[in-house]
Amino acid sequence: MKLELRGITKRFPGVVANDSVNLSIATGEVLALVGENGAGKSTLMNVLYGLYKADEGEIFIDGASKKFNSPADAIAAGIGMVHQHFMLVPVFSVVENVVLGSEPTRRLGALDIEQARKMVREVSERYNLNLDPDAIVEDLPVGVRQRVEIVKVLLRDAKIVVFDEPTAVLTPSEILEFFEIVRTLIKSGKGVVFITHKLKEALTIADRINVLRRGKVAGDADPKTASEAQIAEMMVGRPVQLTVDKKPASPKQVVLSVRDLSLIDPDGRTVVDQVSFEVRAGEIVGIAGVQGNGQTELVMALSGLRNANSGVVELDGKDVTKASPRDRHSLGMGHVPEDRQRQGLITGMSITENLVLTRYHDKEFCDGMRMRWSDASKKAKELVANYDIRTSDPDQLASTLSGGNQQKVIVARELSRKIGLVLAAQPTRGIDVGSIEYIHEQIVKERDSGTAVLIVSTELDEVMALSDRLLVMYRGRIVADLDPKKISHMDVGLYMAGSRPESAVGSRR
Amino acid sequence: MNQVNQVAESLVLSAEQKKRARNVGFAYLGLAVITMLVFSRRPGDAGFRLTEGGALLTLPAQQIAWIFGLVFVGLGSAQLWRGFGKISNIVLALATAMFVMSFLSWATAGESFSLVGMLQDTVARSVPITLGALGGILCERSGVINIAIEGMLLAGAFTGAVGASLTNLWFGTVIAVLTGVLLAWILGVFSIKYRVDQVIVGFAINFFALGITSFLSFRVLVPNPDYNSLVPVMPISVPLLSKIPFIGQIFFVQTIFVYFSFAAVALLTWSMYRTRWGLRTRAAGEYPKAAGTLGVDVIKLRYRNLLIAGAVAGIGGAWWPIGTVGRFDQNITGGRGFIALAAVIFGRWHPVGAFSGALVFALAEAVRLKIGNFDTGIPSEFLLMAPYFVTLVVVAGFVGVSRAPKAAGQPYDEQ
Numbered sequence: 001m002k003l004e005l006r007g008i009t010k011r012f013p014g015v016v017a018n019d020s021v022n023l024s025i026a027t028g029e030v031l032a033l034v035g036e037n038g039a040g041k042s043t044l045m046n047v048l049y050g051l052y053k054a055d056e057g058e059i060f061i062d063g064a065s066k067k068f069n070s071p072a073d074a075i076a077a078g079i080g081m082v083h084q085h086f087m088l089v090p091v092f093s094v095v096e097n098v099v100l101g102s103e104p105t106r107r108l109g110a111l112d113i114e115q116a117r118k119m120v121r122e123v124s125e126r127y128n129l130n131l132d133p134d135a136i137v138e139d140l141p142v143g144v145r146q147r148v149e150i151v152k153v154l155l156r157d158a159k160i161v162v163f164d165e166p167t168a169v170l171t172p173s174e175i176l177e178f179f180e181i182v183r184t185l186i187k188s189g190k191g192v193v194f195i196t197h198k199l200k201e202a203l204t205i206a207d208r209i210n211v212l213r214r215g216k217v218a219g220d221a222d223p224k225t226a227s228e229a230q231i232a233e234m235m236v237g238r239p240v241q242l243t244v245d246k247k248p249a250s251p252k253q254v255v256l257s258v259r260d261l262s263l264i265d266p267d268g269r270t271v272v273d274q275v276s277f278e279v280r281a282g283e284i285v286g287i288a289g290v291q292g293n294g295q296t297e298l299v300m301a302l303s304g305l306r307n308a309n310s311g312v313v314e315l316d317g318k319d320v321t322k323a324s325p326r327d328r329h330s331l332g333m334g335h336v337p338e339d340r341q342r343q344g345l346i347t348g349m350s351i352t353e354n355l356v357l358t359r360y361h362d363k364e365f366c367d368g369m370r371m372r373w374s375d376a377s378k379k380a381k382e383l384v385a386n387y388d389i390r391t392s393d394p395d396q397l398a399s400t401l402s403g404g405n406q407q408k409v410i411v412a413r414e415l416s417r418k419i420g421l422v423l424a425a426q427p428t429r430g431i432d433v434g435s436i437e438y439i440h441e442q443i444v445k446e447r448d449s450g451t452a453v454l455i456v457s458t459e460l461d462e463v464m465a466l467s468d469r470l471l472v473m474y475r476g477r478i479v480a481d482l483d484p485k486k487i488s489h490m491d492v493g494l495y496m497a498g499s500r501p502e503s504a505v506g507s508r509r
Numbered sequence: 510m511n512q513v514n515q516v517a518e519s520l521v522l523s524a525e526q527k528k529r530a531r532n533v534g535f536a537y538l539g540l541a542v543i544t545m546l547v548f549s550r551r552p553g554d555a556g557f558r559l560t561e562g563g564a565l566l567t568l569p570a571q572q573i574a575w576i577f578g579l580v581f582v583g584l585g586s587a588q589l590w591r592g593f594g595k596i597s598n599i600v601l602a603l604a605t606a607m608f609v610m611s612f613l614s615w616a617t618a619g620e621s622f623s624l625v626g627m628l629q630d631t632v633a634r635s636v637p638i639t640l641g642a643l644g645g646i647l648c649e650r651s652g653v654i655n656i657a658i659e660g661m662l663l664a665g666a667f668t669g670a671v672g673a674s675l676t677n678l679w680f681g682t683v684i685a686v687l688t689g690v691l692l693a694w695i696l697g698v699f700s701i702k703y704r705v706d707q708v709i710v711g712f713a714i715n716f717f718a719l720g721i722t723s724f725l726s727f728r729v730l731v732p733n734p735d736y737n738s739l740v741p742v743m744p745i746s747v748p749l750l751s752k753i754p755f756i757g758q759i760f761f762v763q764t765i766f767v768y769f770s771f772a773a774v775a776l777l778t779w780s781m782y783r784t785r786w787g788l789r790t791r792a793a794g795e796y797p798k799a800a801g802t803l804g805v806d807v808i809k810l811r812y813r814n815l816l817i818a819g820a821v822a823g824i825g826g827a828w829w830p831i832g833t834v835g836r837f838d839q840n841i842t843g844g845r846g847f848i849a850l851a852a853v854i855f856g857r858w859h860p861v862g863a864f865s866g867a868l869v870f871a872l873a874e875a876v877r878l879k880i881g882n883f884d885t886g887i888p889s890e891f892l893l894m895a896p897y898f899v900t901l902v903v904v905a906g907f908v909g910v911s912r913a914p915k916a917a918g919q920p921y922d923e924q
Binding site for chain 1: 780783784785786787788789791792795796798800801802804805806915
């Protein structure tokens with residue numbers, strides 16, 4: 001089967017998400033579709049899957065024009081899709097999730113659950129997916145949930161399978177397993193579209209690479225000959241620096257000290273378990289880990305958004321375990337939160353207002369109860385210029401900015417104060433390569449000026465590149481304290497998955 | 510390894526559960542205090558008739574209060590000490606029954622009344638609550654919060670009364686069903702199609718139903734009594750089943766409405782968990798996108814469930830004129846639709862659970878009516894509060910444990 005998209009254009013209010021995109025894929029090959037967040041990859045695939053209706057353009061299957069008005073049409077045409085956010089009902093069993101929408105039935109619409117189980121078992125065995133049909137999905141690890149999604153697609157006889165950012169939620173070893181599955185699919189005559197922004201992965205698995213930039217096809221690349229840097233340049237439109245430039249750290253006194261910190265969820269689960277570590281002035285400490293292993297909660301406890309159940313947090317030798325977020329701010333803690341739209345910014349307020357959010361009560365901006373907006377505006381203009389925030393007017397709403405520029409607003413607000421510690425959670429999640437480059441530079445600059453930096457990120461590449469010291473979190477505990485220059489990605493990945501590499505004998509823990 | 514973890518997790522109660530268990534323990538002690546201090550105040554024997562006119566169960570009111578009071582002390586201590594684990598709910602049900610019995614003994618001390626008649630009345634009164642709750646489940650399981658059940662019951666009661674008075678009982682019921690469906694369709698257009706907040710639309714429908722039926726009742730029914738006068742259906746004794754001692758009288762000498770509600774509970778339970786429709790409905794209520802991306806038309810599904818719910822609630826409304834009193838009165842439903850929603854929560858969105866919730870609320874009502882005949886010294890206004898008070902206690906006690914369908918209340922966006 002050969003699938004072609006010709007001249008697909010999809011407009012949303014204010015943006016052209018896809019601008020006459022052409023693309024083709026045949027069974028037996030892996031096509032990687034790469035591009036930055038917001039380049040239009042997902043939109044294009046949602047058009048293909050019948051979730052969006054294209055404004056212009058046509059879809060051809062084996063040369064015949066097709067119209068997809070709903071996912072049902074796409075499924076019938078042999079197209080399957082594994083979404084970035086899994087489309088699984090958490091409280092359903094594997095088999096219920098798999099057959100939903102095409103249930104085998106007996107009389108009166110009664111479910112034939114035996115038949116369904118048999119179908120799931122067959123497919124799972126044929127493709128070596130190893131699934132228990134009666135397991136409840138919410139109890140399954142992420143990697144297994146992805147296999148449930150794959151079975152869903154295979155059971156509907158998909159010829160072309162689209163994976164939308166499939167590796168974002170996987171550990172490095174799960175990613176290798178996933179690649180194995182992709183190879184099995186290709187061997188059994190399927191075609192695979194692999195959407196990603198991770199160039200290494202595209203180079204590893206793809207037969208062809210298509211690059212999207214701002215809704216347009218920016219070019220093709222041959223994974224056998226192209227380099228990461230070339231593809232990155234195509235994605236961004238200019239040469240980019242993929243590595244972080246930094247001198248060796250020169251750590252000084254301890255700024256942040258955490259001892260035996262534990263946090264228990266309202267439902268009784270221990271999410272942060274006896275965590276102890278220190279961050280010194282002038283060093284970047286990174287915390288790696290697969291999402292959901294307690295990093296979010298740890299950052300909340302450090303920034304004062306949640307109270308620790310036990311343990312001590314000290315900032316510059318002062319016990320701040322019970323201090324409010326504002327107290328911590330004024331003691332010199334800068335916080336770049338994980339979710340920029342919900343915690344970092346008030347998107348319904350202006351850029352200026354957001355820039356003074358942590359300091360509106362300073363003498364610099366107010367006389368007692370009255371805000372001096374002229375001074376706030378002056379400061380905002382200065383920050384917009386210094387931190388390269390791309391906006392025509394700081395009085396516009398923060399929601400009008402792109403993700404990268406929103407993140408720069410937060411970084412500007414937090415780093416422009418006098419601080420001794422930066423707490424940055426997922427500082428570059430979902431933003432463009434240019435902004436990533438810029439934010440990394442700022443973080444290193446902050447370190448060099450003698451600030452202690454704690455980076456929490458699920459992007460392994462990012463923490464490996466930025467950190468001077470690397471901690472790994474697994475199930476709420478710190479399971480490793482590593483030197484990122486002396487350890488491989490693969491070994492860190494093993495720690496992230498809760499095991500430890502063979503070579504760990506000589507490591508520091 | 511995994512199994513060990515699971516066992517460990519099941520042994521560890523969460524903080525929330527612990528708190529709840531402790532509160533239940535204190536509640537038992539509270540019951541003990543009330544029983545021993547209040548219900549032991551009236552001497553004399555209380556007579557409960559177990560069959561129509563026949564066998565009499567005599568209980569000495571004071572002794573019963575002391576004995577049950579001591580049992581409550583025991584239950585409370587045991588609950589506070591280590592809890593009842595898996596049988597907690599059974600213990601809770603037994604304790605409630607004992608409390609009701611000691612209350613009844615106190616109230617009837619020195620007299621006698623028909624226990625079987627009161628329970629029969631309980632089952633009869635559960636009909637609109639059960640049907641309303643089934644309507645609620647149909648909607649919420651598919652992701653639409655239907656606060657308008659009350660309005661559907663009330664409007665159904667009105668049109669059912671008029672329809673049956675002018676033609677016959679069957680036609681009246683059909684009209685009531687159509688009325689429920691019409692209101693459900695209005696709710697659907699606003700909440701599913703135009704994505705207006707479901708709770709707000711629901712309330713608007715409730716007030717609309719209350720306003721228009723009150724207005725029409727005053728302007729049309731009062732001047733024309735013929736429009737509002739009918740002979741309601743009679744109870745039917747089910748052969749054999751009605752001969753079972755005690756139980757037969759309670760459950761199987763009832764009107765067709767009661768049998769319909771039994772059947773509806775059974776049918777909905779089966780279809781919700783054993784059919785394709787049920788699987789899709791539950792998926793639409795939990796994670797509609799999962800269903801949508803597999804080609805299920807979530808919008809259509811929600812509309813269909815909403816309309817069925819309207820029909821079921823319409824029959825619940827028709828119960829008032831056609832199943833009982835033979836006429837419509839202003840605000841005759843008196844908030845039973847909201848109590849039905851409480852029964853949904855009580856029953857954890859399961860038809861059988863909701864049915865048992867409906868029985869509890871109906872019992873509170875039946876007791877209230879019975880006690881009204883005795884001179885207990887309780888102001889009648891307080892007795893009138895009973896069903897609502899029970900609702901409040903039950904919802905406050907169960908809401909925490911009960912988990913609503915995740916997507917209930919969220920409009921579905923196809924894109």
